[in-house]
Amino acid sequence: MSYELSGWTEPTLEENLIRAGFDRRDFLKYCGELAAVFAVGGAVIGSATPASAASVPAEVIAEKLGAVKKPLVVWLQLQECTGCMESTLRSGGTTIEDAVLRLLSVEYNELVMPAAGDAANKALDDANAQPHLLVVNGSIPVKDGGIYCTIGGKSAEQVLRESAKNATGILAVGACAVWGSVQASKPNPTGAVGVDAIITDKPVVNVAGCPPIGEVITATVAYVLTHGALPKLDAQGRPLFAYDQRIHDSCQRRAHFDAGQFVRSFDDDGARNGWCLYEVGCKGPSTFAACPIIKWNKGTSWPIQAGHPCLGCTEKNFFDNYTPFYQTLPNVGGFGVESTAEAIGLGVVGIAAAGVALHAGATAVKQAASRRAAEGNEPLQAFGDSERVWLPNPKKVEVAPEAPAAETTDDSEKAE
Amino acid sequence: MTVDEQAPAPAEAGSLKLSVGAVFSAGTLNAGRVLAMAAAAAAPDSSDPVDVVLAAQLASERPDIPPVTVAEDDVDPARVDRRYSLTRVRDLQRPAEKGYRDVVIMRGDLASVLAETKTTREDRSVVLKNADLSSRRGNRVLAVASAIVEEGDKVGDFKFQGFVELRSSAPGAFADDVAARPDSWARVNLWSVSLRLQHWSNVLAIVILSLTGFYIMDPFFGPVATDNAQQAGYLMGWVRFIHFTTAFIWLVIGAARVVSAFRSRDRYLRWPTLWPLKKKDDVKQLGNVLSHYLLLKDHAPLYMAHNPLQQLGYTGMYVFGAIQMLTGLTLYGLVHKNSSWFWAMMSAPTDWFGIGPVRVFHAIMMFLIWCFVVLHIYLAVRSDSLERHGGISSMINGGVWMRRGSKPVDAPKIG
Numbered sequence: 001m002s003y004e005l006s007g008w009t010e011p012t013l014e015e016n017l018i019r020a021g022f023d024r025r026d027f028l029k030y031c032g033e034l035a036a037v038f039a040v041g042g043a044v045i046g047s048a049t050p051a052s053a054a055s056v057p058a059e060v061i062a063e064k065l066g067a068v069k070k071p072l073v074v075w076l077q078l079q080e081c082t083g084c085m086e087s088t089l090r091s092g093g094t095t096i097e098d099a100v101l102r103l104l105s106v107e108y109n110e111l112v113m114p115a116a117g118d119a120a121n122k123a124l125d126d127a128n129a130q131p132h133l134l135v136v137n138g139s140i141p142v143k144d145g146g147i148y149c150t151i152g153g154k155s156a157e158q159v160l161r162e163s164a165k166n167a168t169g170i171l172a173v174g175a176c177a178v179w180g181s182v183q184a185s186k187p188n189p190t191g192a193v194g195v196d197a198i199i200t201d202k203p204v205v206n207v208a209g210c211p212p213i214g215e216v217i218t219a220t221v222a223y224v225l226t227h228g229a230l231p232k233l234d235a236q237g238r239p240l241f242a243y244d245q246r247i248h249d250s251c252q253r254r255a256h257f258d259a260g261q262f263v264r265s266f267d268d269d270g271a272r273n274g275w276c277l278y279e280v281g282c283k284g285p286s287t288f289a290a291c292p293i294i295k296w297n298k299g300t301s302w303p304i305q306a307g308h309p310c311l312g313c314t315e316k317n318f319f320d321n322y323t324p325f326y327q328t329l330p331n332v333g334g335f336g337v338e339s340t341a342e343a344i345g346l347g348v349v350g351i352a353a354a355g356v357a358l359h360a361g362a363t364a365v366k367q368a369a370s371r372r373a374a375e376g377n378e379p380l381q382a383f384g385d386s387e388r389v390w391l392p393n394p395k396k397v398e399v400a401p402e403a404p405a406a407e408t409t410d411d412s413e414k415a416e
Numbered sequence: 417m418t419v420d421e422q423a424p425a426p427a428e429a430g431s432l433k434l435s436v437g438a439v440f441s442a443g444t445l446n447a448g449r450v451l452a453m454a455a456a457a458a459a460p461d462s463s464d465p466v467d468v469v470l471a472a473q474l475a476s477e478r479p480d481i482p483p484v485t486v487a488e489d490d491v492d493p494a495r496v497d498r499r500y501s502l503t504r505v506r507d508l509q510r511p512a513e514k515g516y517r518d519v520v521i522m523r524g525d526l527a528s529v530l531a532e533t534k535t536t537r538e539d540r541s542v543v544l545k546n547a548d549l550s551s552r553r554g555n556r557v558l559a560v561a562s563a564i565v566e567e568g569d570k571v572g573d574f575k576f577q578g579f580v581e582l583r584s585s586a587p588g589a590f591a592d593d594v595a596a597r598p599d600s601w602a603r604v605n606l607w608s609v610s611l612r613l614q615h616w617s618n619v620l621a622i623v624i625l626s627l628t629g630f631y632i633m634d635p636f637f638g639p640v641a642t643d644n645a646q647q648a649g650y651l652m653g654w655v656r657f658i659h660f661t662t663a664f665i666w667l668v669i670g671a672a673r674v675v676s677a678f679r680s681r682d683r684y685l686r687w688p689t690l691w692p693l694k695k696k697d698d699v700k701q702l703g704n705v706l707s708h709y710l711l712l713k714d715h716a717p718l719y720m721a722h723n724p725l726q727q728l729g730y731t732g733m734y735v736f737g738a739i740q741m742l743t744g745l746t747l748y749g750l751v752h753k754n755s756s757w758f759w760a761m762m763s764a765p766t767d768w769f770g771i772g773p774v775r776v777f778h779a780i781m782m783f784l785i786w787c788f789v790v791l792h793i794y795l796a797v798r799s800d801s802l803e804r805h806g807g808i809s810s811m812i813n814g815g816v817w818m819r820r821g822s823k824p825v826d827a828p829k830i831g
Contacts, residue, residue, distance in 0.1 A: 234754060235767040244754040260638035260651025269641030279635055286750075286771035312772070321772035328634060329779060330772045341776045342634055345783025352787040356794040362711050363798060380582070382466035382558060383525045384499030 014066030024062075031065060032058035037219040037294060038241045064226040071225055072132035074124065074163050075109035078156040079149040079183060079192055080138030084174035085111045087211035088218065090297075104221070107132070110151075121152050124163070133224060134167035136160065136195050139176040139183055143191025157198055164199045169224050172196065173217055175210040175313055178237075182210075185319035196237060205230055206237035208289075210313035215294050216242045236316060238288070247284035247310050250292040253277065266307075277304060281326035283312030434465050436473040437555050437581030440546050442539060448478040450578040454560045456484040457503035457521040459491045466558065466582065484508065497821035500524025500532070504565070518565035522574055529559035533576040547579060555581040602830050604720060607814045608682040614673060615811055618737075621666040622789070625740075626782055628659035633779050663744050670741055673734075684721055690734070692727035699724075701825060709795075716799075720816065720824040726795075729788070736785055743778040747771075 017027055035058045077085065089112070106112065107127035108120065115123055138156070141148035146155030154162075164170060172195035175181035180192040196204040207220050220239055223231045231239040248254065256262070256276035263270040263277050278285070287310055295302040304310055312322040321330055331338040339347075439447040455474040458467035474483060490504040500522050507516040522529055526547050530540065547557045557579040563572045631652075638651050677687040693699055701717045702724040708716035709725070717723065722730065746766060749759035753766075766774050800807040810816045818830040 235760070235764065240754060246750060249751055255648070258650055258653035258656075259648040260635060260653075260655075261641070261648065262635055262638055273641050275641065283772075286775065288754075315770060315772075317770050318772075321770040329776050332776060332780070341779045341783075345780055345786070348783055349786045349790065352790045356790055359709075359711075360794065360798065363802070366711055366714075367802070380466055380556070381464055382494060382501065382523065383556065384494035384496055384528070 012066060013068045014062075017066075027066065028058055028062050031061040033215070034058075034061055034065075034219055034222050037215055037290075038223065061222070061226055065222060068225050071104055072127055072130055073104045073106045073135060073221075074127045074132050074167070075106050075135045076137065076159060076163055077110045078136065078138030078151075078160065078177070079141055079190070080174065080176045080181075082111060082137075084137045084176075084211040084217070085109070087214045088173075090214060104133075128163050128166060131166055131168045133221070134163050134170045135221070136170065136172050136177045137174050139180040139192035139194060140198055141183070141190035141192045142198075143189070148190035148192075160195065160198055164202065167202065169205070169230060170195065170199060170202055171205045171207055171220055171224070172237075173207045173220075174212060175208060175318070178206040178208045179316045182319050185317070203230055203233075204237055205233065205239055208236070208238050208243065208314040208316075210311075210318075212314070213242075213290065213294050213296060216290060234288070238314070242290040242294075243288045243314065245288065245290070245293075247287045247289055247291055247304070251284050251304060252292060253304060271307060274307075277307075277309040278328060280309050281324065281328060282309035283315075283318070283322050283325075284310040286322070287312040287315055289314040434469040435583050436469055437550070437583050439578065439580050440543075440550075440557075441578040442535075442543055442576050443578065445577055447578070448481055450560055451478065451580060452481045452484070453521055453562060453577060454523055454558060454580045456486065456505050457491070457501055457523040457560070458486075459488050460485050469582070470580065494524045495821075496819075499528040500559070520563045520565060520571050520574075522561040522563070523558060526557050526559040526579060529561050529574075530576065533561045533574040535576050539576070543576065543579070550579075550581050555583050558582055601817045602820050603815045604818050604827075604830070605815050606721060607684065607810055608680075609814070610676060610680065611682055611685055612811055612814060614669065614676070614685075617669050618666075621662055621669060622785060624662045625659060625666065626786065628655045628662070629779075629782055631655050632659060633775075633782075660748060663741075663748070666737075667741055667745075670737060689722075689727065690731045692722065692724040692731075697825075702728075718803075718822055718824045720818060720827040723825075729792070733785070733788055736781060736788065740778065740781050740785070743774055743781065746774055747778060 014024075014027065018024070075085075108124040110120075113120060113123070138149075140146070140156045140160055142157060146157045149156040151159050172178050176183070176192070177195050179194040180188070183190055184192040184194075194206075196206065205220060205224075207217055209216070216239075219242070220231065223239070223241070231241055234240050234243055248257070251257075253274060253276045256274070257278055261270060261273075261275040262279040263275050264279055265271070266280065276282070282304065284304065291302045291310070292304070295305070309325065311325050312318040315322065323330060327340060329341045332341050332344050436451075439451045441447050441450045445453070451470070451474055455467075455470040458464065458470070462468070471483060474481065484505055486503055486505055490506070492502040494501045501524055503521045503523070505519045505521060508519045522532060526543075530543070535543070550557050558581075559579045560577045561574045562577055563574040566572055632655060635652060635655075639649060673685075676682075676685045677690070680686055683689065688694075693702065704713060704717045705723045705725045707713045719726075742762075743765070745762045746764075749763035750766065750771065752759035753763040754760070769777075796808055799805070804817065806815070806817045818824065820830055823829045
């Protein structure tokens with residue numbers, strides 16, 4: 001199928017789509033898919049329903065989305081690799097998402113816009129002047145006055161602040177925009193930070209992932225357009241409809257985890273049999289994402305299905321907190337020495353045991369020496385001994401409180 | 417706390433082969449007179465090895481000094497809690513003075529005798545230096561002091577006269593077995609049933625939690641794909657089930673411990689014991705304990721319950737336990753954190769620090785607890801074998817054994 005799309009000419013999105021050759025059936029199908037994405041949030045029984053997303057039927061989405069009027073979008077690409085944009089543009093290869101994106105009237109986006117130079121800057125300034133939806137890819141380097149990422153002579157921070165000023169909603173898409181990703185990991189030479197570290201006076205939706213699933217990105221955009229409000233977020237600002245469950249809890253390999261069937265190396269029979277990847281470093285138990293449910297590339301596959309452990313890319317600081325990727329637990333940093341918690345822990349216990357052995361040896365030697373020195377010190381009544389005299393400490397044995405003189409006097413009186 | 421009342425029995429003499437070494441005189445008497453004085457402080461026909469060997473030595477070395485005999489009633493023998501004997505010698509001719517006087521002879525352990533006599537600092541240091549040299553050569557020194565009985569049976573001040581070296585010619589004849597002298601020890605019922613129950617239920621919980629926790633951290637064994645038997649099993653499922661169940665039981669144990677810290681009648685369970693450094697002296701004793709553990713001091717201060725270092729260790733262990741409980745709840749809450757405000761609250765640290773670091777922290781704390789277990793078992797075995805107080809069995813039957821006459825820092829004198 002191919003469609004002729006010539007921009008937004010009719011008043012509403014639906015009319016535009018029909019004019020372009022889509023029928024309502026196609027549109028409803030797409031809205032049904034969106035509804036399925038939103039329904040992720042309602043999957044946990046008894047969960048706080050994320051803004052009643054689960055109960056929104058495709059018809060309602062179609063109605064609302066179809067009635068949307070040329071929404072203005074500024075899509076910034078700052079310090080990033082374009083992977084998020086690739087993920088968005090190739091979210092399953094359906095042209096309908098493509099159409100929505102083009103019909104969103106993305107006034108400014110470096111990757112897809114035809115304009116360049118002054119024309120591009122003017123487009124950005126014009127869009128910034130009106131209420132618009134702001135989507136940000138990429139982190140903001142703040143070190144050294146922000147010289148590590150400049151666009152049109154402005155630092156990334158300046159570009160972001162200008163675009164955020166009149167924004168009605170801000171979506172930080174991708175790990176870079178959420179917290180800085182690889183460039184913000186130690187030692188973070190450019191001082192990269194996420195959008196919510198710069199824009200603190202407006203709510204920011206963090207569509208986490210490196211990159212996020214294309215469907216999750218478009219679903220978030222569609223959510224904002226259909227509801228006219230931001231979706232319900234978790235503690236890290238991620239939309240709950242896509243980030244409320246751990247990968248581990250919906251993983252297709254979970255049964256192998258519970259059975260203790262683990263891949264020990266990537267070429268073993270366990271790997272061939274599709275066993276659990278936990279032992280080769282899968283971060284599924286520590287990662288909140290919709291990957292096992294929505295999957296990638298129109299539900300074709302996803303990393304764990306393809307036989308690779310989850311890297312935990314939707315979690316903050318995953319390059320620091322979850323590395324090495326092929327180990328169960330992250331390394332423990334030290335004075336230039338990095339080692340696993342297990343190695344350090346067992347080492348410390350070993351040191352304690354060795355210390356105990358040494359101390360016991362020293363105690364034994366000392367005891368033997370004191371025994372030798374005291375050889376012949378049998379308990380003697382003349383000394384008031386009752387036992388071997390050096391234990392616990394003869395000097396600690398106190399003299400009876402009664403005065404010896406008085407006692408002797410009594411005795412002598414008796415004697416007389 | 418109860419102390420079994422038993423009268424201390426005199427130490428058994430046994431058939432020892434003793435010999436007398438040099439005699440040290442501290443004052444006006446010559447060595448022979450000191451020896452005579454030591455020999456005089458004995459009941460007639462005494463079979464005590466010390467009395468026998470002193471009389472024999474006096475007869476062979478100084479036949480010119482006539483031996484003195486005293487009446488049976490005039491001897492008050494040394495005891496565990498008064499480590500010297502007191503003997504009244506009647507009508508003794510004093511060479512330096514005219515006439516005859518009654519004299520009380522104090523004879524026994526040097527430190528105890530010195531404590532009862534008035535000596536100058538210089539004299540005392542000379543005595544101690546000589547006694548130290550003597551004991552380094554394997555001798556024991558039998559100190560002698562005397563006092564004149566004044567008119568009206570008033571006993572004057574004791575004057576330190578000197579000491580006699582005693583040496584065993586049959587080394588190794590110790591009364592090694594504590595059980596052979598049960599009457600010199602007193603059993604103190606120290607640990608309440610609830611305290612012991614707490615201890616062992618914690619042990620059980622920590623062992624189970626450590627084993628299962630280690631497996632969750634690193635599932636180092638399990639089915640292999642080449643096994644012919646294709647029974648999948650539920651290994652990790654069971655391990656995690658046991659871990660979580662035990663963890664919740666441990667939480668209940670912890671809650672019970674908190675309640676008993678405020679409600680228990682057992683003072684060793686109540687919260688004030690958690691901080692041992694209440695007085696300046698406690699800090700000093702902490703230093704003494706430390707220097708004992710560093711092998712700088714032979715003897716640690718005697719405590720009936722916990723010494724300050726020990727108590728600090730146990731209080732630290734409570735902190736470790738609380739941290740493990742909280743981080744455990746944090747990790748357990750992950751699966752429920754988006755569906756319950758309680759688990760969202762418990763799991764909040766994963767939003768601050770990340771899930772990975774919390775897992776590592778939980779694992780490292782486990783290893784630190786293992787370190788504590790290693791040290792705890794070692795020090796318990798060590799102090800039980802050095803001090804013979806039955807510390808290990810006390811955590812089972814509740815009673816420690818204290819030497820009669822000893823004075824623990826944290827308890828009244830053991831009778």
